[in-house]
Amino acid sequence: MQLTLWTYEGPPHVGAMRIATAMKGLHYVLHAPQGDTYADLLFTMIERRNVRPPVTYTTFQARDLGGDTAELFKNACFEAYERFKPEAMIVGASCTAELIQDDPGGLAQALALPIPVVPLELPSYQKKENWGASETFYRIVRALCPANSNPSNRNPKSCNILGPTALGFRHRDDLNEIRRLLERMGVTVNVVAPFDARPSDIARLGDAAFNVILYPEIAENAGRWLEKNCAQPMTSIVPIGIGGTRDFIAEVGRLSGIDTAEILAEETSRLPWYSKSVDSTYLTGKRVFIFGDATHVLAAERMARTEFGFDVVGIGTYSREYARQVREAAARLGIEALITDDYLDVEARIAELHPELILGTQMERHIAKRLGLPCAVISAPVHVQDFPARYSPQMGFEGANVIFDTWVHPLMMGLEEHLIHMFRDDAEFHDGASSHLSHATKKAPMPDPVAELHPVAAVPLEAGWAPEAEKELKKIPFFVRGKAKRNTERYAHDLGLAMITIETLYDAKAHFSR
Amino acid sequence: MNLPFRVPASEPSAKGCVDQPILRERGQREVFCGLTGIVWLHRKIQNAFFLVVGSRTCAHLIQSAAGVMIFAEPRFATAIIDERDLAGLADIDDELDRVVNRLLDRRPDIEMLFLVGSCPSEVIKLDLKRAAQRLSKLHLPRVRVLNYSGSGIETTFTQGEDACLAALVADALPDTKPASLIVVGALSDVVEDQFNRIFAQMGVENVGFLPARHAGSMPAVGPETRYLLAQPFLNDTARALDELGAKHLPAPFPLGANGTTAWLKAAADYFGVSDERFALATEAGHKRAEKALAAHRETLTGKSIFFFPDSQLELPLARFLHEELGMQLVEVGTPYLHRQHLRQELERLPAGTVLSEGQDVDRQLDRCREAKPDLVVCGLGLANPLEAEGFSTKWSIELVFTPIQGYDQAGDLAGLFARPLNRQARLGGL
Numbered sequence: 034m035q036l037t038l039w040t041y042e043g044p045p046h047v048g049a050m051r052i053a054t055a056m057k058g059l060h061y062v063l064h065a066p067q068g069d070t071y072a073d074l075l076f077t078m079i080e081r082r083n084v085r086p087p088v089t090y091t092t093f094q095a096r097d098l099g100g101d102t103a104e105l106f107k108n109a110c111f112e113a114y115e116r117f118k119p120e121a122m123i124v125g126a127s128c129t130a131e132l133i134q135d136d137p138g139g140l141a142q143a144l145a146l147p148i149p150v151v152p153l154e155l156p157s158y159q160k161k162e163n164w165g166a167s168e169t170f171y172r173i174v175r176a177l178c179p180a181n182s183n184p185s186n187r188n189p190k191s192c193n194i195l196g197p198t199a200l201g202f203r204h205r206d207d208l209n210e211i212r213r214l215l216e217r218m219g220v221t222v223n224v225v226a227p228f229d230a231r232p233s234d235i236a237r238l239g240d241a242a243f244n245v246i247l248y249p250e251i252a253e254n255a256g257r258w259l260e261k262n263c264a265q266p267m268t269s270i271v272p273i274g275i276g277g278t279r280d281f282i283a284e285v286g287r288l289s290g291i292d293t294a295e296i297l298a299e300e301t302s303r304l305p306w307y308s309k310s311v312d313s314t315y316l317t318g319k320r321v322f323i324f325g326d327a328t329h330v331l332a333a334e335r336m337a338r339t340e341f342g343f344d345v346v347g348i349g350t351y352s353r354e355y356a357r358q359v360r361e362a363a364a365r366l367g368i369e370a371l372i373t374d375d376y377l378d379v380e381a382r383i384a385e386l387h388p389e390l391i392l393g394t395q396m397e398r399h400i401a402k403r404l405g406l407p408c409a410v411i412s413a414p415v416h417v418q419d420f421p422a423r424y425s426p427q428m429g430f431e432g433a434n435v436i437f438d439t440w441v442h443p444l445m446m447g448l449e450e451h452l453i454h455m456f457r458d459d460a461e462f463h464d465g466a467s468s469h470l471s472h473a474t475k476k477a478p479m480p481d482p483v484a485e486l487h488p489v490a491a492v493p494l495e496a497g498w499a500p501e502a503e504k505e506l507k508k509i510p511f512f513v514r515g516k517a518k519r520n521t522e523r524y525a526h527d528l529g530l531a532m533i534t535i536e537t538l539y540d541a542k543a544h545f546s547r
Numbered sequence: 548m549n550l551p552f553r554v555p556a557s558e559p560s561a562k563g564c565v566d567q568p569i570l571r572e573r574g575q576r577e578v579f580c581g582l583t584g585i586v587w588l589h590r591k592i593q594n595a596f597f598l599v600v601g602s603r604t605c606a607h608l609i610q611s612a613a614g615v616m617i618f619a620e621p622r623f624a625t626a627i628i629d630e631r632d633l634a635g636l637a638d639i640d641d642e643l644d645r646v647v648n649r650l651l652d653r654r655p656d657i658e659m660l661f662l663v664g665s666c667p668s669e670v671i672k673l674d675l676k677r678a679a680q681r682l683s684k685l686h687l688p689r690v691r692v693l694n695y696s697g698s699g700i701e702t703t704f705t706q707g708e709d710a711c712l713a714a715l716v717a718d719a720l721p722d723t724k725p726a727s728l729i730v731v732g733a734l735s736d737v738v739e740d741q742f743n744r745i746f747a748q749m750g751v752e753n754v755g756f757l758p759a760r761h762a763g764s765m766p767a768v769g770p771e772t773r774y775l776l777a778q779p780f781l782n783d784t785a786r787a788l789d790e791l792g793a794k795h796l797p798a799p800f801p802l803g804a805n806g807t808t809a810w811l812k813a814a815a816d817y818f819g820v821s822d823e824r825f826a827l828a829t830e831a832g833h834k835r836a837e838k839a840l841a842a843h844r845e846t847l848t849g850k851s852i853f854f855f856p857d858s859q860l861e862l863p864l865a866r867f868l869h870e871e872l873g874m875q876l877v878e879v880g881t882p883y884l885h886r887q888h889l890r891q892e893l894e895r896l897p898a899g900t901v902l903s904e905g906q907d908v909d910r911q912l913d914r915c916r917e918a919k920p921d922l923v924v925c926g927l928g929l930a931n932p933l934e935a936e937g938f939s940t941k942w943s944i945e946l947v948f949t950p951i952q953g954y955d956q957a958g959d960l961a962g963l964f965a966r967p968l969n970r971q972a973r974l975g976g977l
Contacts, residue, residue, distance in 0.1 A: 034600075034642035035627045036649055043607040066666045068580025068699025071608045073928030079611075083935030085928065092576045095669070095700040109575070116909060128602040129666035129700070132633075157602060158630040377653075 039376045039396050041351040041414055045155035045165025046127045047072050052169040053123060054086040054199035055227040059173075060119035062110045064102070064130035064137045067092035079417050080200050089113035091130070103135045110141050114148070121177060121232035122146070123169065125153035149232065151176045161374070163250040163326065164354060166198055170227055171254040177232050180262040181239035189242045190289045191221040193265075195256055196247035197228035202329070202413040204228065206426035207247060211272060214429050215245070218282065218296050220289055239263040243288040247271070247428070248328055250352055272428045273332035274436070275304055275340055302430035304437045308340055316441065322347040322388035324371070324379055324397055325412025327355030329427070333392050333411050334362050336436065347386045349373065376400075387523065389516070390444060395419075407443035411436075497525065498533045505535050520545045564896040569884060574907025577928055578857060578882055579944075580699030581707025582665065583612050587948060588711055589622040591733045594658040594762050597623040598650065599697070600643070600675060601665025612944075622657070624650065628667055643678055644685075647692075657690060659762030661711065664696035691762065693718055703882040705780040705858045705947065708733060712757055715765055716787040722769030727753035728814055729766050731788070732778030735950035736760065741832075742801075742953060745811060748828035749820045757784075768793050773817055775810060777801060777952060779892070780859035782885050799891040800860075801952045802960060803867035804836035809891070832954030839958025840871055846965040848873035853920035855929060856880035856906050857943035862892045864924075864946065869897060872961055876900045877920045880911065922967060939967040 042048075046063060053061035054076050063069070070090050076082045091109045093102050110124065124141040138152025151172050155165045194212065197204035205228075212222055223241035224234045238244075238259060244267040246256045256267040266288055272281035279297060286293035307313060321343045323333050327350045337343040349371030350359045356372040363370035371382050380400045383391060391401045391408040395416045401408030410419065411427075426432040498506070509517050517538070524541035525533050582605055585597040599605045606625035626646045631637040643662075651657060660682070662675045679694040686692060695714040697707035712731065728751055730742060739756050746754045755766025757774075766772075770792030776785065779800055789795070798813035799806050808829055815825045852874050854861040861881045868874040878901040886893070896902075903911070908929075915923060916936070923933055923940045930940040941964055951960040 034632055034637070034639070034646055035629065036646045037603075037606045037625045037627050038621065039610055040603060040606045040625075040627075042603075044603040046604075047607065066580070066699040067576040067578055067703065068582070068608065068666070069604060070575070070577050070928060071579055071583075071611060073577070074926070075611055077929070077931040078927050081931060083931055085932045090575055092574075093700065095698075098670070098700065112574075112909075128604050129670055132667060132670045156630070157604070158628065158633055161603065 048165025128157035196252035581697035581702025584707030
């Protein structure tokens with residue numbers, strides 16, 4: 034039994050829904066009690082989809098448990114077939130139906146529907162959403178794609194793009210970005226799946242020469258099956274960041290036999306120059322904490338170090354399936370990875386490390402807000418804000434631009450706040466003329482998404498500062514004053530000091546500049 | 548387009564929809580389970596914590612239903628059952644003790660803890676009642692531990708509040724005072740304060756609210772207790788109150804000017820408030836409500852509305868929209884129809900209104916598309932797809948989270964229905 038305030042991933046059948054909802058012509062019949070239909074709103078509200086997910090729930094109730102829930106499932110399955118006429122169906126159980134052991138796969142088979150029916154076994158009490166999505170996609174590919182080990186008549190410059198789903202973190206825009214990149218390279222995209230794929234498209238996956246795996250959490254298992262049964266190699270590099278995208282291009286070049294020199298030469302991202310420009314000096318050596326799904330965490334770790342010049346002081350993931358890769362990345366940094374799906378553990382680690390920037394999920398955004406730290410969101414679980422109206426990929430060169438802005442803005446807002454603080458005695462800077470941040474904070478309790486995103490606000494001095502020490506603190510340049518204050522308070526706290534004097538201030542400075 | 552508004556006859560027809568046949572459906576229900584009630588109950592009872600004993604699905608549901616609204620650390624959580632618990636490898640009592648201890652250590656402000664049953668905990672027959680008693684013994688006097696079920700196999704959406712309040716009644720102290728009044732059903736604080744002032748002006752004393760704002764101040768219940776239902780979904784709570792000798796004061800629900808007056812009148816009549824004093828206490832509010840409603844008539848009168856089943860508030864809302872705003876009722880769906888509690892609502896509904904109970908969502912969508920109503924009231928899973936098909940929709944969940952009862956909220960309530968139509972008119976060029 035695990036105490037859970039917030040959960041990073043939904044149950045595995047929600048992962049299956051992400052596959053079903055991404056596809057066309059596929060229907061999911063889910064044996065589940067009433068209430069489990071809440072999952073529809075993830076797609077219709079958070080992702081703002083304009084159609085209902087293609088899911089029929091049996092919505093059994095207590096009174097049905099004494100009767101025949103198996104019959105209920107068969108009826109629901111048959112009626113769904115009659116009404117929606119899908120090309121293929123997937124069937125399975127949610128957590129409660131798993132306990133009553135009705136065997137949806139067997140029941141659906143007994144109906145002898147004239148379409149392929151793929152049974153799913155998704156153990157709800159062991160596994161979670163991404164595993165469920167991966168398993169579902171793998172089962173669908175296995176069931177619908179004929180093994181084809183004869184690669185001779187394939188266009189060597191053709192690929193499938195595997196991984197983008199419904200309710201994915203920027204999947205819609207990542208797909209556009211990478212599809213365009215591949216097409217510019219001269220690679221033909223045979224099938225994209227599961228996003229917008231029909232069961233009949235899955236059947237022709239074998240026509241491509243290789244597979245591009247955008248999100249290993251979702252598509253690596255299916256990719257491995259295709260590698261083995263259709264002799265299709267797959268990409269291993271996720272094109273996030275400048276380095277990631279360059280390496281991805283090189284890898285695609287090797288798989289397709291295309292010369293990549295030209296495409297690499299015409300690289301257009303602004304990130305390299307923006308990071309090198311003197312404006313970004315203040316980014317250098319910022320201590321960052323990274324948490325999220327493994328794909329985005331690994332990419333963020335590389336970018337943070339090599340494309341922003343940050344110090345990665347903590348790294349972790351809730352993707353247990355990819356714990357090894359994240360542990361390896363942590364080991365290279367000489368730190369220990371945090372592998373957990375317990376939000377409280379993540380909070381404790383952040384409080385302990387006290388980073389200057391958090392790259393995390395919506396959960397870490399809550400933590401950051403509470404601790405008064407800047408935070409940028411890099412990974413699912415998704416929030417309505419993660420489906421922006423504008424084009425906003427994470428992948429490819431445009432994705433690198435988006436990430437530069439996303440990570441730097443929370444810090445810049447902090448800087449702006451310091452400037453306002455510095456000039457607060459000037460006539461122009463009376464209380465009424467403060468930045469939008471202080472206005473936003475006054476508007477509580479209604480959460481303001483702008484204030485939410487930029488939690489660095491001027492914190493008043495706590496008791497414990499001697500007046501001379503406080504005066505001395507104000508002499509410290511504004512852009513490091515916040516850090517000096519935090520470090521000093523932390524130092525005083527660690528030593529159990531009740532009063533911070535000028536000596537404490539400089540002792541702390543010496544302590545932290547080791 | 549807009550029919551002229553006529554005030555209905557002051558004496559509604561004796562029958563209305565009372566003997567109306569009801570369309571009963573048993574297919575896919577597109578509704579929340581009772582766990583969702585935690586989202587508003589934890590805001591209402593300020594020092595209570597709700598611990599769901601369930602699966603990852605339960606945690607994900609509450610987070611999804613509430614996550615967009617809650618930014619501070621919530622006073623709810625899920626103890627997620629895992630395979631070790633199911634296989635009997637872990638002692639479930641020990642596990643629950645460990646989780647509760649961790650929770651209470653973290654939150655010293657908590658004085659009442661609800662163990663909330665879920666679909667999986669019901670199916671594996673986890674005895675949360677016994678667990679609550681055991682944990683109460685461990686943690687009293689600091690924390691009182693109660694239990695109820697919010698499982699989807701037993702409760703639909705607002706029935707979770709019913710189950711919670713029934714648990715509070717079972718735990719209530721016996722009332723020894725002379726006649727007292729309890730208003731039953733979670734209301735927002737602002738509405739509660741307004742009603743309190745009106746009761747005081749009427750001279751009705753000893754008024755309590757269930758649930759109270761603090762765990763320690765729940766009202767006592769005894770044979771002299773009379774209760775008004777502020778919400779239409781409180782079947783089990785009413786039964787628990789009846790068992791303690793309390794008596795229900797039948798009334799329509801306090802939605803709109805007429806509904807609120809009739810609801811207050813039921814209390815006034817029982818407590819012997821004179822007509823003059825009642826008028827003095829209510830007339831100004833009633834007039835304010837009517838004035839506020841008038842502003843929305845132009846938008847709403849003559850418009851047709853279709854209710855998908857959700858909160859059980861559908862019948863009282865339909866009555867209000869028809870009687871006070873002149874809307875035409877196409878279909879009024881409700882998850883359950885409690886004829887006794889809704890009798891006065893049924894009497895006021897126009898004869899011939901299609902009433903449906905339960906759901907077969909695909910068939911109901913067919914009926915809705917066929918009827919082409921001007922406004923559809925439905926859950927969050929259906930709203931955007933229906934909007935994309937060209938319907939105007941009102942999310943029913945907002946009717947549970949927003950203060951809508953009483954005179955001074957009547958205009959806001961009408962506004963919730965007018966806004967989608969207003970929006971449609973403004974965005975017509977898109």
